[in-house]
Amino acid sequence: MLPSVVGALLSAIVLAYVLPDANYKRHKRFIVGARGLRRAIVIVYSVLLALNLWCATIMPVTLVCDAIAVSTLVATGVFGFAIAERRIPAATVVQRRRVLAVGAHPDDLELACGATLAKLVDTGHEVRGLVMSSGEVGGNAGLRPVEAQRGASFLGLSGLRVHDFPDTKLETVTNDLVRAIEAAIKEFQPDVIFTHSAHDQHQDHYAVHQATLRAARAHHSILCFESPSVTRDFDPSVFVDIDGYVDVKVEAVLSHRDQAGKPYMTPGRVRGMAAFRGAQAKNTNAEAFEPVRLLGSAIGDL
Structure with a gap:
């Protein structure tokens, strides 16, 4: 049950970060199609949130739920790495204008x-x-x-x-x-x-x-x-x-x-x-x- 609770919390945190416009704008500094990135994250984590909640609520003792929780962690790592790799390099200026x-x-x-x-x-x-x-x-x-x-x-x-x-x-x-x-x-x-x-x-x-x-x-x-x-x-x-x-x-x-x-x-x-x-x-x-x-x-x- 605990892995599923952790997975649900992680999914909820990611969605809370991405969904509001004010938070979503933090993706401006990345070389990605902003709308495509947001759409992919919302779809993936909505599904993961639902699955983790299902596991945490019904509490089946199965490898499936553990696999879902692990998948949530893996997805977070993959998205994080993909975003970091596409970060727009920003030079340091000598004098601020x-x-x-x-x-x-x-x-x-x-x-x-x-x-x-x-x-x-x-x-x-x-x-x-x-x-x-x-x-x-x-x-x-x-x-x-x-x-x-x-x-x-x-x-x-x-x-x-x-x-x-x-x-x-x-x-x-x-x-x-x-x-x-x-x-x-x-x-x-x-x-x-x-x-x-x-x-x-x-x-x-x-x-x-x-x-x-x-x-x-x-x-x-x-x-x-x-x-x-x-x-x-x-x-x-x-x-x-x-x-x-x-x-x-x-x-x-x-x-x-x-x-x-x-x-x-x-x-x-x-x-x-x-x-x-x-x-x-x-x-x-x-x-x-x-x-x-x-x-x-x-x-x-x-």
Whole structure:
């Protein structure tokens, strides 16, 4: 009976760790398909929990129950080893940087530079996000900010502020955008600022680009990221190696369930763009940026 009780407790502990979203996000730093990993663990340990409870309750004195308890221990070791083997290596940085990412809509940061932000967090830098609208025209205004917070939490951002400036009409409140971005810069004092490109056909993205440049007119390092709506004039010359972080970006994008079904939100599109920019950078996977200006000493070992 005792082995079955131990097996049931172990199964319950694993399930309690994996099932809640807040705990599940700890898997972000592993090179695995996050949804596939979670699904496999939930199925295996649900079955093991039921079998161990059956053995502990009915108390049959059989080798079968002992085998089930041993299988629980073995499964825990196998999953633990598999996860450890797939852990994303994180370098130790010489100097910790502060990075501010400014986007127009709740899913913009994940789509454009989610892998880069996650990598920066894992290597010891502090990253904050600033979103200028709740995306009410393109989706559920009550749900999208919540999904933005979920995505930011998954990527590891230390903070995310979602404003409620009018979606699709950000150009009508330019001065308000500038003041909001100026306040964020003054409070956070970032070393590097990420924002939309000037070569973007979405009017909100362009408005945020202009507002960021005005707000950061005295800042030395601004990089423009690639949204799905950039034009053919988008011409990146800065690339970030995101090997190991493509699945992380996919999962962050998928956290925006309100936007599910849009072609640019699919895992295939995200992976394809990462591979395309990786080929340009003579690497496997990359995210691309246009520098407005970039001070070498500020970006350091990013």
